[in-house]
Amino acid sequence: MIKINVPYISQKGRYPTGCESVSTVMLLQLLGYEISVDEFIENYLDCHGFEMRDGQLYGPDPNEHFCGSPFNEDDFGCYAPVICKALENVFRRCAPKLSGENGGSDMAYKAVDETGAPIHELLERYIDKGMPVIFWACIDMREPIVGPEWKLLDTGEIFTWISNEHCMLLVGYDDDGYYFNDPYEDHGVVYYPKQLVEERHRAQYGMAVGVCRNRSIIDK
DSSP states (O other): OEEOOOOOOOOTTTOTTOHHHHHHHHHHHHTTOOOOHHHHHHHTOOEEOOEEETTEEEEOOTTTSEESOTTOTTOOOOOHHHHHHHHHHHHHHOOOOSTTOOOSSSOSEEEEEOTTOOHHHHHHHTGGGTOOEEEEEEGGGOOOEEEEEEEETTTOOEEEEEETEEEEEEEEEOSSEEEEEEOGGGOEEEEEEHHHHHHHHHHTTTOEEEEEETTOOOOO
16 A cells, blocks of 8 residues: 555635645645645636626636636636646746755746546556645546536637536555545545546546656656
8 A cells, every 4th residue: 555645735615616726735735835725726727717698608618727716616627737737837936845955946846737647657657656646536436417518718619517526636545446635525535446436537537637856757
């Protein structure tokens, strides 16, 4: 069994749809970045609201923006490219405070969009090396639901949200399942069987974000 000890933050109350941001900040704090969830959302996360045009709801592409606001329980979320971009902005503008880290102009870490990577590869590339993974699945591993639709602001194409979308921090595994820091409802560290996690992960397009030291090479 491998389980990484990561500072826990709950999204309960202030961040009802902020699972992506809270999971990301847990990882950042582990890496030594002195950043709060509020600071991450307000300074680094690209958010965009919705609007009505001729009776039709228009909204952002979750691959480009957080859809709404993490502070609003009626809004949605975002996908891996948005978190990658936010992380890169953090790495570019901030330096980790842990002793021995480079506080100069070079970024200490880089974000990697691992969407579609098999979970066993995420374990080898990150968890086995002591690095958690930002990981999309479903709230409490519930069934995914074909959710609301809206037209994308930029293209007018119809987009369909898959409801029960949820983001957690993958922190470990054993022979039978996976461990997560789950920000939802003060869950803390949770454990789910492998097959269930893999099914729910696929339902959310297999999205994941890894972080590696900027000078390291990850064999893909």
